[in-house]
Amino acid sequence: MARKAESLKDKACIVGIGETEYSKNSGRSEMRLALEAIKAACEDAGISPKEIDGIVRFSVDSNQVDEIARNFGIENLRFFPEIYFGGGAGCAIVQMAAMAVALGKANYVASFRALNERSGFRYGQMSAAMPMAGHFQYSIPFGLMAPGSMVAMMAIRHMYLYGTKTTDFGEVAVAFRKHANRNPKAMMHAKTLTLEDHANARMIAYPLRLFDYCQETDGAAAVIVTSPERAKHLKQKPVYIMSAEQGTGSWMEMMTSYQRKNIEVLEEYTHIASHLWKEAGIGPKDIDCAQFYDAFTPLVIMQLESFGFCKLGEGGPFVRNGALQIGGRLPTNTSGGGLSEAYVHGLNQIVEGVRQIRGTSPVQVPNCRHVLVTSSSCVPTGALILH
Amino acid sequence: MTTEVARLEPVPGPVNQEYYDGLKRHELLLQKCKKCSKFRFWPTEMCPFCNSFDHEWARCSGRGTVHSYTIQHAPMPYPWPVLLVELEEGPRLVSHGLMTPEEVQIGMPVEIDYEKISDEITLHAFKKAK
Numbered sequence: 001m002a003r004k005a006e007s008l009k010d011k012a013c014i015v016g017i018g019e020t021e022y023s024k025n026s027g028r029s030e031m032r033l034a035l036e037a038i039k040a041a042c043e044d045a046g047i048s049p050k051e052i053d054g055i056v057r058f059s060v061d062s063n064q065v066d067e068i069a070r071n072f073g074i075e076n077l078r079f080f081p082e083i084y085f086g087g088g089a090g091c092a093i094v095q096m097a098a099m100a101v102a103l104g105k106a107n108y109v110a111s112f113r114a115l116n117e118r119s120g121f122r123y124g125q126m127s128a129a130m131p132m133a134g135h136f137q138y139s140i141p142f143g144l145m146a147p148g149s150m151v152a153m154m155a156i157r158h159m160y161l162y163g164t165k166t167t168d169f170g171e172v173a174v175a176f177r178k179h180a181n182r183n184p185k186a187m188m189h190a191k192t193l194t195l196e197d198h199a200n201a202r203m204i205a206y207p208l209r210l211f212d213y214c215q216e217t218d219g220a221a222a223v224i225v226t227s228p229e230r231a232k233h234l235k236q237k238p239v240y241i242m243s244a245e246q247g248t249g250s251w252m253e254m255m256t257s258y259q260r261k262n263i264e265v266l267e268e269y270t271h272i273a274s275h276l277w278k279e280a281g282i283g284p285k286d287i288d289c290a291q292f293y294d295a296f297t298p299l300v301i302m303q304l305e306s307f308g309f310c311k312l313g314e315g316g317p318f319v320r321n322g323a324l325q326i327g328g329r330l331p332t333n334t335s336g337g338g339l340s341e342a343y344v345h346g347l348n349q350i351v352e353g354v355r356q357i358r359g360t361s362p363v364q365v366p367n368c369r370h371v372l373v374t375s376s377s378c379v380p381t382g383a384l385i386l387h
Numbered sequence: 388m389t390t391e392v393a394r395l396e397p398v399p400g401p402v403n404q405e406y407y408d409g410l411k412r413h414e415l416l417l418q419k420c421k422k423c424s425k426f427r428f429w430p431t432e433m434c435p436f437c438n439s440f441d442h443e444w445a446r447c448s449g450r451g452t453v454h455s456y457t458i459q460h461a462p463m464p465y466p467w468p469v470l471l472v473e474l475e476e477g478p479r480l481v482s483h484g485l486m487t488p489e490e491v492q493i494g495m496p497v498e499i500d501y502e503k504i505s506d507e508i509t510l511h512a513f514k515k516a517k
Contacts, residue, residue: 137397137398141394141395142469142483142512153455153457154455
């Protein structure tokens with residue numbers, strides 16, 4: 001029987017947000033961090049944690065859903081999928097939650113990420129810990145030692161083809177740092193950054209220098225998703241999920257999709273964007289504020305192109321003259337992002353997207369109606385539009 | 388040539404044993420589809436172009452061009468060029484660049500060399516084409 005195509009648009013909303021502090025050493029377990037963030041999100045929403053009947057986790061998170069449920073004394077979980085691919089999972093775990101509440105498969109779903117990334121396992125040192133049996137055996141043994149180096153390979157190609165400059169990477173770092181300087185929760189709150197500082201920093205993998213790299217963070221963040229009907233009776237103004245989408249693009253291999261025709265194009269987002277704009281019924285011009293996953297600065301420039309904020313190759317010129325800062329063309333990563341607030345696999349950026357729609361960010365964009373949030377580049381990933 | 392640096396060592400498996408066996412003999416063998424004749428990398432069970440399971444390990448010319456690169460400043464002995472080489476046969480390989488960082492340029496022709504990193508493993512590296 002033919003069935004009318006459904007859409008996820010506005011069928012679910014984020015009603016609670018919660019975070020721990022962000023630090024280099026939390027001094028407590030990842031389970032404790034997860035519980036603190038989820039509990040805070042429930043308090044923010046005005047529900048008891050015992051009302052949670054769905055939890056969506058990152059596969060790479062160390063905390064299992066049954067143990068979380070046991071800690072909270074939850075009687076029954078009805079929905080508990082997980083998404084793999086590291087930082088690619090952030091928006092997707094919210095998408096899963098939204099689909100579940102839209103279909104009546106759960107009432108209140110918690111989506112979270114908790115990690116002691118700085119005091120525990122550091123991704124920048126992954127080569128030492130990674131068994132060379134998977135696809136990384138074709139890159140790491142040749143000296144491509146860490147995710148930043150893998151992105152450097154794409155950044156150089158972008159520079160070669162389009163004349164993108166390292167000062168453009170600096171513009172990205174400086175814009176987000178300025179936002180962090182106004183956000184008391186940001187790890188880099190007290191540290192200013194200039195284009196000169198960026199240009200003079202230690203080289204790590206040419207063309208990337210120290211401030212092109214994101215933070216390493218201990219911390220956790222969580223959101224609560226429910227249906228619009230339930231949201232009416234809760235504490236906060238609901239933030240609607242206007243659209244949500246996952247994507248891989250062609251020849252996907254985590255961090256090194258080098259067999260693609262154009263390695264300087266984040267093809268995973270190009271595919272996501274076409275579906276995302278269609279479902280939302282809006283376009284790049286309608287976005288008031290973006291929260292781009294920013295593990296490394298060049299990826300922000302490439303995302304501007306993939307999502308259609310500018311043409312291919314024009315990401316460098318786009319970011320010049322403070323375009324990503326408050327008051328600029330597209331205020332981006334208003335809490336400081338992964339580069340200057342915290343690296344919590346992008347959950348902090350979803351939380352900031354919610355704050356922008358509520359109008360409660362310490363770095364608030366005036367009259368913010370539509371926010372784009374993305375998850376990690378170079379891996380199977382996702383994106384959300386919130387309003 | 389033998390590399391002086393401790394390199395992380397790949398762990399060969401059933402799908403890529405012949406690739407590593409070839410490198411040990413100083414031959415670059417890549418999978419070539421028996422149905423559509425296309426080369427592919429990295430080693431996979433199936434041809435991503437035509438979905439055939441049938442392939443042979445075919446010897447490549449060892450010639451290509453630098454598609455992109457990066458210069459690793461840590462923790463390898465600095466500075467260490469890493470190349471993305473586009474082979475004449477089509478696939479691209481990440482490899483060690485046997486040249487100074489100043490010499491590396493996108494589009495430059497390169498040819499294969501080999502670095503023995505242990506008794507078990509030899510890897511390819513690329514130098515400027517003659």
